[in-house]
Amino acid sequence: MPELRKDPVTGRWVIISTERRKRPSDFRLERPALVGTGVCPLCVGREDLTPPEVLAYRQNGGAPNSPNWDLRVVPNKFPALQVEGGLDREAEGMFDRMNGIGAHEVIIETPDHGKTLASMSEPEIERVLWAFRERVLDLKQDRRFRYILIFKNHGAAAGASLEHTHSQLIALPVVPDFVREEVEGARRHFATKERCVFCDIVHQEIDTGRRVIQENADIVALSPYAPRFPFETWLLPRRHAARFEDAPRHEYEGLARLLKAVLMRVNRALESPPYNLIIHSSPFSEETTDFYHWHLELMPKLTKVAGFEWGTGFYINPTSPEEATRVLRAVPV
């Protein structure tokens, strides 16, 4: 059973995922190369290599776990958290732990092993967003869960172990620190200004145009003012809304179009770098409607995080967001 443990000094939780435990000898080298096409468990016809699907889109119908799907969602075969059981909060002397209860799912974005999120069509990307929504709406009915992170690791250097394009989600029984910091920061801003801080950012960036990479009727892609990483890019809906899963259809359309455009810019400017992509949305069962604002964060993996960052939480970024904006805007599309 995986465990959640709390650092007694900072209150930071970690997942000790003993089911994924490696022997010391397994640590000699960094993760091996990506699992490629020959043995890919996410490809069509290998549905028996994944746990049974929890969601699938099949245009012409068909039995669960049969081929001819357009998108599948399956539990992760090597989950960081376990879905069955109670939290069983307990102490070990001064320390605090609970069972590592949660969901860990894989969204197989396309049956085509040769595609990437950037090379998928806009309707295909939109379909992925709808799958995110459906899974969140289903999982948030489970009252043990307080938060769901949707994320994507693209490329081995960004932590992917399978080449076939996929996203993941992890449902957690606690609200994670970075989300807590955003929610509390947005709450403080609202308390003094009665405005959403993300709306203020979008308005100021559109006014000055200094860091806007591209926009459409629904979504704005910008380089944040204080980015941790070179070419970090945020995509925010223009319309104020706390929850990704409650967005209207046209926002998913708009997000799919802009995400594809931004990924193509990043790929052309930086030669298809590895990247991480995450969606931040409101924690469940918290009243954040007025002040929180869902968004997507794209982090190309171009620099190494080292001792200074691990010791401080302070990031050294060698590329200003103004420079990143200039470079990404200049890409011919």
Next chain:
Amino acid sequence: MPELRKDPVTGRWVIISTERRKRPSDFRLERPALVGTGVCPLCVGREDLTPPEVLAYRQNGGAPNSPNWDLRVVPNKFPALQVEGGLDREAEGMFDRMNGIGAHEVIIETPDHGKTLASMSEPEIERVLWAFRERVLDLKQDRRFRYILIFKNHGAAAGASLEHTHSQLIALPVVPDFVREEVEGARRHFATKERCVFCDIVHQEIDTGRRVIQENADIVALSPYAPRFPFETWLLPRRHAARFEDAPRHEYEGLARLLKAVLMRVNRALESPPYNLIIHSSPFSEETTDFYHWHLELMPKLTKVAGFEWGTGFYINPTSPEEATRVLRAVPV
């Protein structure tokens, strides 16, 4: 001039280090291989390849920046922050920035390119600790600085760009988030218990012995209860003290001995992995004497940090600290 910029949502500061700016084409690949012996700017006889030294130990005397040194400290040739100037705090609309004022120094631990911190003798390691102390005592007189992080990146995968063994320090005009979280957590613990949380950890771990790797009269090496990374190891002085730079001589001796022993265990158990090492000590000009407790954190670089961690601040660790303790204890030394 580098800049410090504050994220308007979370309040997190980042360093935009434009002097280190790379062109987009420089990002195509991760950092290249380590600079090796042939052209090493940290080797004896190449003193003119570094900025002039700010500290050196020479057993037989000798002019500054001449050969025959045992240890040298020099300003980083490519500093993340700049030492001259004022902070010039200012706004850009709703955003906050200041000049990237700080010090960034390199501690060249030995003239011998073939040595590592683990293979240096105990007196040689102790000399490095004394150099840390001297530089901190000097730099903290500069009232612009609120914190100094001492850190070491060992191996290319841990962010090192030079092979020759060295540590670094960065003096900052703000107290970084991770230090702030530790200080505030320790303050809260003291407020309810009137005890130091780190002292409580040391006592409980010594009592149970569950996660103690090795100890001596001055220092205890343990696997923390909620480690972010596999084989993360903390070295704490038994004696309560907030500041590394005020330690008595025998604690540097004890730390040097235990650090060498722990590094040798890690190297043998995990085949000399890359690692990051940091020292956490009290911020300057804050009264933390009663409740903060300096310590050293060693983080072997064995796993990749990916989208889930970047999105949540939550770490998935596949090795429990009990398992790490068992493996490291079992190493014959």
